[in-house]
Amino acid sequence: MRTAKRKTALAAAAGACFAAAGFAGAQVFDPDYAVPRTPYGQPDLQGVWSNAVLTPLERPADLADKETLTEEEAAEYARQRREATNRDRRADDSQEDILDAYNDFWWDSGDNIVRTRRTSLIVEPRDGRVPNLTPAAQARLAELRVRRDPPEGPEDLSLGVRCLYFPHAGPPMLPGSYNNHYQLVQTEDFVLIVNEMGHETRIIPLDERAPIPAEIRQWRGSSRGRWDGDTLIVETTHRRADTPLRGSGENMRLIERFTRVDDDVLLYEFTVDDPESFERPWTVQSPSVRAEEQLYEFACHEGNRSLEAILAGARAAERGNE
Secondary structure (H helix, E strand, O other), X not given: OOOHHXXXXXXXXXXXXXXXXXXXXXXXXXOOOOOOEOOOOOEOXXXXXXXXXXXXXXXXXXXXXXXXXXXXXXXXXXXXXXXXXXXXXXXXXXXXXXXXXXXXXXXXXXXXXXXXXXXXXXXXXXXXXOOXXXXXXXXXXXXXXXXXXXXXXXXXXXXXXXXXXXXXXXXXXXXXOOOOEXXXXXXXXXXXXXXXXXXXXXXXXXXXXXXXXXXXXXOOXXXXXXXXXXXXXXXXXXXXXXXXXXXXXOOOEEEEEEEEEEOOEEEEEEEEEOOOOEOOOEEEEEEEEEOOOOOOOOOOOOOOOHHHHHHHHHHHHHHHHO
């Protein structure tokens, strides 16, 4: 729903975001930048932000030996990524063309790569890839993937189809194909993060309250926040096993960091610490840039007849096989 002009502006600012992290060869933000403050003295992170960008989470196999690109390589790679993500490229086969559904107007994949010309959003490990899963995590994922086909009820369908859980709404928040906007609202004791995707709202207490009981597990986990200088640090635990992040388990410890590095740039970073599931921790830096648009409500269930149609089709298929 975002215009091409807005996509370009967002992606250009997104590139600058990584410069704040001090990567070699990057344009560095003013180290004396004065972070705005709320009336109660905390860093002011409020506003609507977007993390749409063409840079992939993981480094592509054909760039395995390149952590960064030259200026010429970056321009060509951005062109290729724009072409690959352009949904207005129509298929020759009419049936396949119908399945493509939405045209490019409805998508928001960004218009450029990060300005540091890094080839992945993953910054640790240095190979830009999600670490290998442990054998226990592989076995757990294999069990989660087993679903009845045709489905006997809604429980046999994914949480996304049931409008219950959308992974890139976070935590952690990752760029998706659309609805990449989110809004931060602060009080002295809480930070609220409202995601456009799924219209999810996270309420993060800052008052050092105790974690929720260990036996309580939630799809998005339970978050607690604290300030470390100008950085908001949010730790999330108590996640359910059926909402894995790239194979994570229910004992994953997720650390997010939000740092205002410019009037229009919010540096978002997260680290996944889950030794039961991954061979080592891994860290992502994903840019967020100020957006002037309002958030749109994502009313997934309102008028959505897909569940009824899927289950009705399953029952019809069963009758046809009798």
